[in-house]
Amino acid sequence: MTSTIQTEQKKAITSLWDDAYAAGLSEPELLLYRSNLLGSDMRITNFGGGNTSAKVMMPDYLTGEQVEVLWVKGSGGDLGSIKMDGFSTLYMDKLHSLKGRYRGLALEDEMVAYLPHCTFNLNPRAASIDTPLHAYINRKHVDHMHPDSVIAIAACANSKDLTQKIFEGELGWLPWQRPGYDLGLKLEAVSQAQPNLKGIILEGHGLFTWGDTAKSCYETTLAIIQRAESWLEENSRKPAFGGAKYSALPAAERASLVARLMPVLRGKISKTEFKLGHFDDSTTVLDFVCSKDLQALAALGTSCPDHFLRTKIRPFVIDFDPSNPNFDQLLSGLDEGLNQYRADYVAYYERCKHDNSPAVRDANPIIYLIPGIGMLSFAKDKATARIAGEFYVNAINVMRGANGVDSYVGLPEQEAFDIEYWLLEEAKLQRMPKPKSLAGRIALVTGAAGGIGQAVARQLLQEGACVMLTDIDGEALSQAHQVLSKVAGKDNVATISANITRESDVEAILSETSLRFGGIDLLISNAGIASSAPLDETTLEIWERNQDILVKGYFLVSRSAFRIMKQQQIGGSMVFVASKNGLVASAGASAYCTAKAAEIHLARCIALEGAAHGIRVNVVNPDAVIRGSRIWDGKWKEERAVSNKIDADDIEEFYRQRSMLKLSVLPEDIAEAVYFLASDKSAKSTGNIINVDAGNAAAFTR
Template sequence: MTDITLPNLWDASKAATMDEPGKLLYRSNLLGSDLRITNFGGGNTSAKVKARDPLTGEEVTVLWVKGSGGDIGSMKLDGFATLYMDKLAQLRAQYRSLDQEDAMVDALGHCIFNLNPRAPSIDTWLHGFVPKAHVDHVHSDAVIAIAACAEQVRLTEEIFGGEIGYLPWQRPGIDLGIKLGELAVSRPDLKGVVLGQHGLFTWADTAEDCYALTLEIINKAAVWLREHGKTPAFGGAIVEALAPAERASVARRLMPLIRGRISKGEMKAGHFTDAAPVLEFVNSAALADLAPMGTSCPDHFLRTKIKPLVVPHDVDEAGLDALLEGYRADYAAYYERCKHANSPAMRDPNAVIYLVPGVGMISFAKDKATARISAEFYLNAINVMRGASGVSVYQGLPEQEAFDIEYWLLEEAKLQRMPKPKSLAGRVAFITGGAGGIGSATADRLLREGCNVVLADIDQASLDEVVAGFGKKYGRDSVRGVLMNVTSEAAVTQAFEATVQAYGGVDIVVNNAGITTAAPVEDTTLAMWNKTMDILSTGYFLVGREGYRIMKTQGIGGSMVFISSKNGVAASPGASAYCTAKAAEIHLARCMALEGAPMGIRVNVVNPDAVLRGSKIWAGEWSQQRAASNKISVDQLEDHYRKRSLLQRSVFPEDIAEGVYFFASDLSNKSTGNFLNVDAGNAVSFTR
């Protein structure tokens, strides 16, 4: 039988070199590294540390606690808020009733130690009043399964034998913090508390003991659930899972259809998973009863919405429209039932989680990372439902409580403080020749604007290097690489399928893959001609057609940008194949612009000239041929082209990327069928 217990990863020799804040960070990162312990961004940890007051020089006790919006698995020391314990006690003395809760959160700003800019979170109160130096709060699936079942009080006592106490569900704040602290004081034998519907608190005198205790309690719950749970889970399967290839195919069909219908107000990126626990749930007899109940833990709920939407794998477009409209109407009714006089306006009424029996789970959010994390949160919810329903009756968070968290004024204030979305947030770009100079510069430009980017290239080593670099810079969720030969119809189709499966669709296609050939007409072989046409003409057609099909399916428009050349409008001697193919690209773009316009699909062209830096094309024979044609050495080429331009300036990959961004973004939303010369001025290529 698979070992389900969590290993103790504490390295005493490593911890011995750390001060107390360092040990707190070490403990936090260990706990946050395993999603069975807590979710991304979920849970919090704290330590009460002696420090010298920078104002008085006296020794004071400072609460170090995870700040607002942090993640204990990846945070650094600057992710902790620091507060005077004596000032927290003074605020507690002023508290009288629940209507002071939100004001007390604002008052935390008066307790900040050493001008720390990290904002304290609402859970600060739950750590400050426990009379132990070290406190952990985590959202372990196993413990929440106990906290989310009908018999949560009895099972907490039965499983933990009195060493773990219990408090019923209450929204986090100073009132719950006071109750938690009072319970810890009145019951010095307790090692922690299960919070109904919520999670686990544990405490100890040292960082190491607190970490070990947290693992011990989680492991005890996990083992008990396995030994006492009903089998098969969720009442067994009533739907047979499709074969893996069929599941992926269904996801690729559904994701653009859903994405197009829910991205009218805000662009969404998608995520798909058919992990075994997901299939177990979506194929089960219990799906119909459990899915509408939503999640129990508030952290789960905030990421996954009030409930998921179940979508049959074979649903047609009319059926999908009806399901989505039904969900939106149901969400609006929920809002009307639960709203208060001062509630914020209703937010996006579309589902975040889409459960597809036989296939898996699809999620959509404002960016790929959020969509993936939302899916991870719902997977945690599935684990909770499995555990709770296996030993008792699962209970979701009550509807009004769920609403009061979702539309909490403090949560709304946090949302309002967030930076304005970047101009390409939620969009997906597909760039050919992505590992080259222009391709990678374009990717960087789009990634800076919040775009998700798939780089396609025929050079695997270069592609891997570029993708890894962007992954470090912008986050691995934002960028993917796919090996692709633009002349292969099958390879192009597979690359776009991978893009759809990774992100849910495509909004921007940058046709950039290139090759150069130079020879007098009489020396141009048929093989040279065909190869040039295959890459620059047929390749652009195959990529453009596949991207166009997806954009048409989505129904939300899109932008295609072809990287042609000055030679597409101005012929050069000794390059008939290249010039002809580049001219074909421009005319193909115009034809596609005509057909795409009724659907909002814009197609435009950027014409570079002599972009040498970072170019794979210029690294080959082309530079030698151009140098020979102009009777100069290769190292004189860049200066030659600079002086040839009207502006006497060199053209770099970043300059082309700016042109692509202009056409890809809403800055040019009334432009299609156009071309933009980025060549520092070349009279022969002026628009005619």
């Protein structure tokens, strides 16, 4: 993904404004249009970053009189995907009246509590802390962006002089200050004192631009960013990051090493909260991690508050020499390096904390830089891990630009702390919804393209897990991926088409799962076939096919998953989707019944070995799951109809009436049982069997 962004960065930023489309839009709709255009290009602002606003005359809902209303991006959200309900609306006269309540910089945070009292039309969208910054700039339309090129200038040691030199008086400049009410007043003062300005650069932070119309504001923002990019490119005289120290390993070797490293690393940082990982080895990242100045620049941390909040005060540089790529040596130094990072983080907290600071947070790194390999990022969910990595790529671009023309300056330590442990940020964290039951867990579902597989994957996704789907049918797997991506987003679902009877394919499945998400916590072995034939007509081919898929395949997948779960040292759960036929013999299905019985016994064996490592293994036995089943769409349906001396069209009703409860068993029923056994709801169960068959006395476990 980052590599694609890099390719785009070589093209000039040009206006995408469509006059014909814009002509039919209201002022609030023009704000939305402008916001979406700005947010569509990561050179302009990063995901979730930046704010836009417009001051619009509207009829008051009580008096009917025309009043000035501030429309401004609300708390949270992303400009590229924001909708109309993502904007806060506030009375401008009430926002101005707040100035009489302001008691000084030391108490500016209390001003946030007054913002809801300024709400126009009972808008439920919470106003962000940046609201005063937009409200008090004396212009109708305001953009606040975080473009790498402008932040590079803002983060230079001589930021003020460079701003004057590059923009020739068109932009003002303000020294670093944490966003808040007081900064809003300073922006007001500059915009009123210098009415000819097109915007302001905030030291170490970002860019404010404005205009009299939505279009002029948008195009001014683009022109300033393009001007900064061009100037940096034309005036950079130093090799990036001090020049290269190492050469990057070949792509396949990088991926192989990371797939081995991520589960081990994830286990070490997931003792109190499960983490999910993301890997980036784009050209931008490799240039940085292979450079001479890697250690020195990494120690400086980031400058922009948006970057810092996502990436922590500084990254963790893993001790690794790509010219002598010794994986065992890397692992041997990992504990010492992580312990030192955690100790340094706690020391930073102790140095900077205030009497009312929240308790110290997770001391583990978020960003991990590996010379010659790339960057890992870990967070409580996959999207957050990916976005954290993207923000650090922004920081890399800023360091490259700043050091090319001057000297990069990171955020001062105390300022960094005051943002990270800002009580307003803490309050926002406390308002976050409670994590779902499988948040941070990584699941692998085999046979994922079938009815039961998709139902299981959907259930796990809805409970917060990331899911790797695998199946031998690539086309059906692709269709399943499209459907399930709509359930939980593309970050949380991935696929790999493979044959679980091949050892190399199974290793590839687990390697891809680790590379994509960081390891594995839940294995749902569900791949299956079915065959029916009298014993004397059961060919060796039929017998071996059942054994290959239902026994050998389950063995290979569980063995590989077991190895990774042991490496992680944070436990795990396996659920085998077997069959009622594993407990009850059926005439005319000896190959299938025997293989399913072997599945169940394999699960028991693994449960014995896994218990010492916190790895639980349980079984779900379905029976006659016909609806949505690819097995029942094939010969199995006809064969079982013949065996039971009924018409194929009557098969579902036959099995419903055969059950004790007279109910059909659906894929969703199996998914519920799988979820129960996979989750902590059954944390004290292993080696167990749940029959989901609507009642079959012969299958009662005993």
